[in-house]
Each structure stands twice: as C-alpha cells, then as structure tokens.
Amino acid sequence: MFKSDSYNQTEFSAEEPLYEKVRSPEKPAEPMPEEEVAVAPKDNKKKKILIASGIIFASFLIIISVLMSGGGTTSESKLNPTPTPEAVDTRTPMQARLEELQAELREADPNQQPLLFPSMDYNISLGSSDG
Amino acid sequence: MPSNNNQLTRIAIVILGFVALISVGSVAAQEQGTIFLKKFKTEEPKRLFGLYQANFEKYKTSEREYYLAKAQYKQLFTLASLESAVVSTRQVMQDRADVLIIYEELLAASLVDSTGAELSMKQKTLEELQSQIGELKAHKDVVAASQDRAAVYRAGIDFSLLLPKLRNTAYETLSQIVIADVQRVYDKTVTYYADLKKLQAETEISPIKEEERKRAYGETDALMDSIGDSLDKIRTSINESNRSLNYGEYTRIVRDLSRVHSQLAQAMDFLNELERDGRIETK
Numbered sequence: 001m002f003k004s005d006s007y008n009q010t011e012f013s014a015e016e017p018l019y020e021k022v023r024s025p026e027k028p029a030e031p032m033p034e035e036e037v038a039v040a041p042k043d044n045k046k047k048k049i050l051i052a053s054g055i056i057f058a059s060f061l062i063i064i065s066v067l068m069s070g071g072g073t074t075s076e077s078k079l080n081p082t083p084t085p086e087a088v089d090t091r092t093p094m095q096a097r098l099e100e101l102q103a104e105l106r107e108a109d110p111n112q113q114p115l116l117f118p119s120m121d122y123n124i125s126l127g128s129s130d131g
Numbered sequence: 132m133p134s135n136n137n138q139l140t141r142i143a144i145v146i147l148g149f150v151a152l153i154s155v156g157s158v159a160a161q162e163q164g165t166i167f168l169k170k171f172k173t174e175e176p177k178r179l180f181g182l183y184q185a186n187f188e189k190y191k192t193s194e195r196e197y198y199l200a201k202a203q204y205k206q207l208f209t210l211a212s213l214e215s216a217v218v219s220t221r222q223v224m225q226d227r228a229d230v231l232i233i234y235e236e237l238l239a240a241s242l243v244d245s246t247g248a249e250l251s252m253k254q255k256t257l258e259e260l261q262s263q264i265g266e267l268k269a270h271k272d273v274v275a276a277s278q279d280r281a282a283v284y285r286a287g288i289d290f291s292l293l294l295p296k297l298r299n300t301a302y303e304t305l306s307q308i309v310i311a312d313v314q315r316v317y318d319k320t321v322t323y324y325a326d327l328k329k330l331q332a333e334t335e336i337s338p339i340k341e342e343e344r345k346r347a348y349g350e351t352d353a354l355m356d357s358i359g360d361s362l363d364k365i366r367t368s369i370n371e372s373n374r375s376l377n378y379g380e381y382t383r384i385v386r387d388l389s390r391v392h393s394q395l396a397q398a399m400d401f402l403n404e405l406e407r408d409g410r411i412e413t414k
Contacts, residue, residue, distance in 0.1 A: 094327060094406050101319055102399055108312035110388040114180075115241065115308075117301045117378070118187060118234055120227055121194060122294055125287040126201065126220050126280050 172244050179237040186233050190226040197223040213280065220283050221274055224290070228271040231297060235264050238304045247315030248307045252370065256307060259300045266293055299375035306369055306376055306384050313388055314362055317395060324355065324402060331409045340412060344405075351401045358398060361391045 089096065171177045197219040204216035239260045242253055270290055277283045328348070336344070365387050369376065376384075 092406075092410065094323075094330065095410075097323055098399065098403060098406060101316060101323060102396075104319070105316045105392070105395055105399065108309075108316050109392060110309040110313065110385045113305060113309055113385070115234070115238060115301075115305060117298055118230055120190060120230065121223075122227075122291070124197065124220060124223055124227065126204075126216055126283060 171241065173240075176237060176240040176244060179233060179240055183230070183233045183237055186226070186230045190223070190230050193219065193223040193226045217280050217283055221277055224274045224283070224286065225271055228267050228274065228290075232264055232267045232271070234301070235260050235267065235297070238301060238308075239264075241308055242304050245308050245311040245315075247311035247313075247318065249366070249370070252307060256300065256304050260304065263293075263297055263300060267297075296375075299377060302376040302378060302381040303369075306381055309385060309388055310362070310366060310369070313391055313395065314366075317358055317362060317391075320395065320398060320402070321355065321359075324351065327402065327406060327409070331405070334409070334412065336412050344408075347401070347405055347408075351398065351405065354394060354398045354401065358391055358394050361387070361394070365391070 091099070171180060197216075200212070200216040200219040204212040206212075239257055242248060242257060242260075245253075270286065270293065273289065274283070274286045277286050331344070365384060369380075369384065
C-alpha cells in the first residue's frame with residue numbers, strides 16, 4: 001500500500017520500465033560471461049560444419065580411390081580365387097555358355113567401334129609461295 | 132559472425148562440388164576407356180591403343196601451334212614468322228604421320244586378333260596395311276628432311292596422294308573386323324543351338340510338350356537361317372566388289388550388321404527360353 005502511494009498516478013503505466021532502467025546501474029553489470037554465452041553456440045556451429053565437410057570430403061576420397069583401384073583388385077582376386085559360399089556357381093554348363101555368348105554379343109556391337117579413321121587436319125600446308 | 136558462417140558453408144559447398152565433379156569425371160573416363168579396351172582381346176592392341184591416344188594428344192598440341200604460327204606469319208609476313216611457321220608445319224606433319232602409323236599398326240593387330248575374318252581377305256588387308264605403314268614412315272622422313280617452305284609443301288602434296296588409300300584400307304579393315312566379330316558370335320550360337328537340341332533330345336517329354344518344342348525349334352531355325360543369310364550377303368558384298376571401301380560403304384555395312392546383331396540377340400532370347408524350359412522339364 002505504501003509503495004503504490006508513492007507512484008505519481010498522472011503518469012502512464014507504459015512508462016514504468018523507464019524507471020526500472022534508471023535503477024539498474026545499482027547492480028554491477030558483468031559483460032564478459034554474457035559474450036561468452038553468445039559466442040559459444042556459433043563456435044559449435046562452425047566446428048560442426050567443418051567436421052561434416054571434412055567427413056564428406058574424406059568419404060568422397062575413399063569412394064574415388066575404391067573406384068580407381070577397382071580394376072586392380074578384380075584382377076588380383078582373379079589371380080587368387082578364394083572359394084566362398086556366395087561364389088559357388090549354381091548355373092548349368094549350358095546356362096553359363098549362353099551367358100558368355102550374350103556377353104560376347106554385347107561386345108560385338110558394330111556401332112561400338114573405337115577405331116574410326118582419326119579426325120585430324122589433312123590439309124596442312126603453308127602454301128607453295130603465296131603463304 | 133553470421134557472415135563468417137555463411138562463408139564457411141559456401142567454401143564447404145564449393146569443395147564438395149569440386150570433389151563430386153572430379154569423381155564423376157574420373158569414373159566416366161575410366162568406364163569409357165574400359166569399354167574401348169574390352170574390344171581388344173590381347174595385350175598388343177591394348178598397348179597400341181594407349182600409344183595411339185598419347186600420339187593423338189601430342190598431335191593436337193602441335194596442331195594448335197601450327198594454326199597459331201601460320202596465322203602469325205600471314206599477319207606479320209616476316210622471315211622470323213615464316214621460320215616459325217615452317218618449323219611448326221613440319222612438326223605437325225610428323226606428328227600426324229606418327230598417329231597414322233600407330234593407327235595402322237593398331238588396325239593390323241586388331242585384324243590379326245579377330246578370329247571370324249576370312250583368311251584370304253585378312254592376309255591381303257594385312258599386306259596393304261604393312262605397305263602403307265612403310266609409306267607413312269618414308270613420308271615422315273621426307274618431312275623431317277624438308278628444310279624450306281617449298282620442300283614442306285611438296286611433302287604435303289605427296290601426303291594428299293597417299294591419303295585416299297589410307298582411308299580406304301582403314302575402312303576395309305574395320306569392315307572385316309566388325310563382320311568377323313558378329314560372325315564369330317553367330318558361329319558359336321549355331322554350335323550352342325545344336326548342342327542344346329542334342330541335350331534336349333535325350334530327355335523324354337510329353338507329346339504336348341514335344342509339339343510345343345517342335346514349334347519353338349521351327350521359329351528358332353528360321354531366325355538362325357535368316358541371320359546366316361544376312362551375314363553371307365554382307366560378306367559377299369565386300370568380297371565380290373573388290374573395290375575400295377569408303378566411309379559411306381562402311382556405315383552401310385555397320386547399319387546392315389546392326390540389324391543382324393539385334394536378330395542375334397533375339398535368337399539368344401529364344402535359346403534362353405528353350406534352355407530354361409528344358410531344365411524345368413528334366414526336374
């Protein structure tokens with residue numbers, strides 16, 4: 001009751017915070033911890049982006065190296081075949097022969113001929129005298 | 132601080148995009164190389180194909196230098212620019228000869244490899260290729276010995292006379308190779324079909340199944356005969372003419388062979404069905 005009596009009742013209640021702000025310097029402000037709190041999540045975000053991009057980059061490198069060395073590993077595995085349960089061929093000899101024929105037919109596609117006459121400039125000349 | 136984060140994200144996206152591009156490009160190039168190399172059965176054509184690609188790259192570099200030197204000479208018309216133009220013309224002509232020499236060697240090695248080609252034609256074409264390799268080597272020596280513009284010009288004229296022969300022999304060889312490839316698969320399919328018939332004749336089946344099989348054999352026989360006839364016609368067309376084949380003739384042969392190729396694929400589908408039905412019936 002005493003407190004409410006001390007207010008000037010001719011002023012609007014919306015102006016009340018202005019009075020509180022005036023009072024605030026009484027408490028000593030601590031700016032340092034506030035900054036730290038604000039900066040910490042941003043640092044985490046930065047770290048997360050860097051780690052994620054690093055992981056994706058490394059996985060890309062691994063994929064490339066696996067694909068590039070694909071030929072080499074298959075040839076090595078052909079040299080040292082290790083019988084595994086999955087590798088057991090369940091096909092009949094006739095089935096296997098037909099599949100080989102089909103593969104051979106795909107390779108014999110006449111439209112896939114890589115040895116066409118080389119496309120080069122066959123009119124190379126400096127001219128006889130006119131340049 | 133938010134702008135820093137945005138920058139980092141952008142950098143990460145650029146790096147990933149770059150890596151993805153490299154990986155896709157390298158895989159595509161590798162696959163294309165593998166497709167082409169699959170065509171060669173032995174090591175020699177594979178080695179020559181690698182050499183051919185390297186020589187072609189070298190030629191492309193000297194071709195660019197030749198265009199540049201020639202343009203400079205036409206613009207400046209000085210003795211120095213003429214000297215540069217003569218040197219680069221000589222170089223590009225030698226590199227072009229190198230590409231063609233390896234190309235002809237590659238054609239010869241591929242023809243030797245192809246087992247379905249007719250022997251007499253194969254022998255004749257191989258001799259032609261060897262003779263042209265000799266002519267190309269002689270041309271290269273002439274170019275190397277050319278000291279002035281007139282000599283380089285004469286070497287160019289000699290080459291233009293040799294060129295039609297080189298082209299014709301190349302397309303003749305390629306025609307034999309593509310025909311031989313399809314012929315070889317056809318011959319193997321005929322043998323396979325005969326073996327399948329023999330195997331299936333050993334197992335007893337119901338009269339209804341017997342009738343079904345007879346009709347299936349009839350269809351397959353007709354298709355195989357039609358393929359054989361088409362292949363004979365294509366082979367005869369290049370045998371009897373005894374004329375030199377140009378690019379147009381070669382593309383006609385490839386078009387006809389493509390039809391045979393798809394018929395052969397159809398025949399293999401029939402054989403696949405026959406083989407599968409036979410397996411089910413024996414179970």
